[in-house]
Structure formats: structure tokens, C-alpha cells
Amino acid sequence: MGSICPFDVQFANEIAALLKTPASHIAQEYFDNLIEKRKCRGLQVKVDGVYANDAFDEGELVFKDQMLLGSQHSGNKMDCVVCSFCFRFIGSIEFQIGRRLYLQGLGVFAKCHSDSSDAEGDCSVMDNSALGECFTSGSMGKTPLPKEIIESLMDGRLVLPYSERFSLPSVFPCAGGCEEAFYCSKSCAETDWGTCHSLLCLGEKSKASSPSALYEFIEHANDTNDIFILAAKAISYTILRYKNLKEAYLERGDKVCNGSTAAVSLLLEAWKPISMGQKRRWWDCIALPEDVNKCDEAAFRRQIKDVAYELLKAAIFDEECALCILCLMHHATSPSPFRDDLVVASPVEDYFLYIDDLLESQKQDAEAVTRPILDALGEDYSICCQGTAFFPLQSCMNHSCCPTAKAFKREEV
Ligand SMILES: [Zn+2]
Ligand SMILES: [Zn+2]
Numbered sequence: 001m002g003s004i005c006p007f008d009v010q011f012a013n014e015i016a017a018l019l020k021t022p023a024s025h026i027a028q029e030y031f032d033n034l035i036e037k038r039k040c041r042g043l044q045v046k047v048d049g050v051y052a053n054d055a056f057d058e059g060e061l062v063f064k065d066q067m068l069l070g071s072q073h074s075g076n077k078m079d080c081v082v083c084s085f086c087f088r089f090i091g092s093i094e095f096q097i098g099r100r101l102y103l104q105g106l107g108v109f110a111k112c113h114s115d116s117s118d119a120e121g122d123c124s125v126m127d128n129s130a131l132g133e134c135f136t137s138g139s140m141g142k143t144p145l146p147k148e149i150i151e152s153l154m155d156g157r158l159v160l161p162y163s164e165r166f167s168l169p170s171v172f173p174c175a176g177g178c179e180e181a182f183y184c185s186k187s188c189a190e191t192d193w194g195t196c197h198s199l200l201c202l203g204e205k206s207k208a209s210s211p212s213a214l215y216e217f218i219e220h221a222n223d224t225n226d227i228f229i230l231a232a233k234a235i236s237y238t239i240l241r242y243k244n245l246k247e248a249y250l251e252r253g254d255k256v257c258n259g260s261t262a263a264v265s266l267l268l269e270a271w272k273p274i275s276m277g278q279k280r281r282w283w284d285c286i287a288l289p290e291d292v293n294k295c296d297e298a299a300f301r302r303q304i305k306d307v308a309y310e311l312l313k314a315a316i317f318d319e320e321c322a323l324c325i326l327c328l329m330h331h332a333t334s335p336s337p338f339r340d341d342l343v344v345a346s347p348v349e350d351y352f353l354y355i356d357d358l359l360e361s362q363k364q365d366a367e368a369v370t371r372p373i374l375d376a377l378g379e380d381y382s383i384c385c386q387g388t389a390f391f392p393l394q395s396c397m398n399h400s401c402c403p404t405a406k407a408f409k410r411e412e413v
Contacts, residue, residue, distance in 0.1 A: 249266060
């Protein structure tokens, strides 16, 4: 698949403008605004990182960051059902457990190489016999539950003792009709649709220009590295933001022509929250699969870049945002902030810990019900939601092997 595109020549100047490192005064203004919005005390973002200019007490909350974009690892979707926008666990403790056991019983597991340890064909869903060394959780040591019990956990007929103390938001389906995205609320569903999911939805109301190409792109991401999904979200986010900015611009009575200075400045504005991250070529951020020889690394990275670019271009290409696609996919830049891990602790773990801490008399009754369930889940009962996300402020923090601050997710939206 070639990587030369006629737009490269046609829009060379615009592309250069978009790929330029933002001027330091613009970056400073952006981060000063962000610090103010986040109501951070004693912090300052400079070119080379976040600085504290005040003392913090031990245990004090330094700042709360708002995720800009995030994506749950494909393999983790089998273990945890979370809101596709804010990543809260949804449904109920019973639903989380029942769905997990149901998939476990079917022998259905996502590929465990979200960090691309395998490059074989379509095996995003496979049975136990095909899992091989990928199958790390194992069914050994697990005692299966009867199918009826699993079904009654999933449909709410079986209520576990004390589970009301761990109530979770109801499941909202995607308005586009896909069965891939679920939400904790109407507002999360609408916000995600408006900010990026409408172009990446596989449902009947999808705004993708080619749903079949989009499907192929998602398959490719699941088979190689799911960071492509997050990169696609960044592109979709920028396209939709550009369209909103343009609409507001036109409402003010101005004219925007494709390729005009105004269009480029709107695109720059739309792309700003992502461009502020320290950039690294996205195909350079991906871990090299074990079966790819070190000397073939450059060819491997070129290939995944080209394949992903072609597939996504076919899926959501928008003539008006051609520059956007080109800049984000073809030339460079998935911002390295994508390295930030997204981790949300499991309420299922909290639930079983709670049962374990009950007074002996209550515990006996509760465990009569919960023990077989815990045995069926095995050691993996506490798997948390895992993914990758872009946190604008957190992404500016320097890494320390001996950190004085830690990142965590609180149980709130
Ligand atoms: Zn949510
Ligand atoms: Zn959808």
C-alpha cells in the first residue's frame, strides 16, 4: 500500500502549518487557561513540564484532570462493562459477573495482546482450544456455574446479598445502534456521539462514510494494536470539532473555503487540544510484536502505518477535512500523551472484599451465595478496567521513577 497522496503536494503549506510545534506563547496561554479551568492551586505548566510552585501536604489532591479522549483495551471489554465515555462500571454487580461468566463459559475471550504480541489473522474471538499461550486467565481452578444461574445474574433475577450497596448506573445503549458502545447516562451517550463516536460507530445511524471500511479498520486495530482506535478517536474528535467551529464561523456571516487561510486556522483550532501534547509518530509508540525481528522493525512500522491510514481514510474520509486526515494519519503525530494508562478499579472486587469483611454471622449467610460465584470467577475476579487515554494536563508531567504524586480515578463522573 503506497503512502504517497496527491494531497501532500496540493496542501503542502497547510500541512506544514498544522504539524508545526505550537508557538510557545500560544501553548503557554492554552495551559494557563487549563490550569485556571481545573482550579489548580500551586501549579504551572512550562515548556518542559508541570511545576509545583507551592507546598503540598501529604495525601493532598494536587489536581483533577479531565480526560480528553480514552479507549478501553479491546481484550478488557470481555472482563468489564464500562461507559464508553467516562469509563464508569455500569449495569450492576450481578450483570458484570454474569456477563463475564457467560463469556467465560462460551470460551470467548478477546485476544490478550492489546500490546500487539501477535499478528495472526482474525482471532479477536476464539475458543479455548485456539487460545494457546494467549490464554493467561485459564479456566483451570475455576468451578463453572450452571447456565441458569449465570443467566439469572445477567438478567437481574438473581440479586446477590448486599449488592445494593454497590449500585451502578443503568446501561444506556449507543444512539447510533451499534452494540459496541454503552454508556452510564444519556449525557455521556450524547457527548460521546457529538465529540467522536458518530464517525466511528458501526450502527445503522453511523456517520462514517464507509461502515464496511470502518469495520475493517477496527478489526485491524484489534488484531494489531488497539492504540489505533484511540488515534481514530483523535481524528474523529478533530473533524467534528472543526465542523462545529466552521458552523459557528458561518453563522457569524463569514465565508470558509476549503484550503483557505480561515479553514486552516479553524482546523488548527480544532486540533489544538491534541497538538499541545508532546508529539511522537504514532507508529513509533507501538510495542514491537515478539514475532517481528528487530531488523525488520522499520518495515513493520511503515506497514502498520500505511494499512491503518488507508483503512481509516476509506472509513471516515471527509473531503473538507482532507488536511486533517492527512496530518493526523499520514504524516505524523499521535501525541505521546496516549501512553497514559486508564485504570478504573473494579466494584466487583470491592463487593467481594466487603463480603469478606462482614461479621462472621452475616458472612456465613452471604458466602453461601457468593462463594460458588467467586469460585467460578477464579483469581481474575478483581480485573479492573484498563485502557489508554489522553489527559491534557497529566500528559505534561515528567516521569519519575520515584514519584511524589500518584494518579488515580475516583468514583465520580
Ligand atoms: Zn459515563
Ligand atoms: Zn455506536
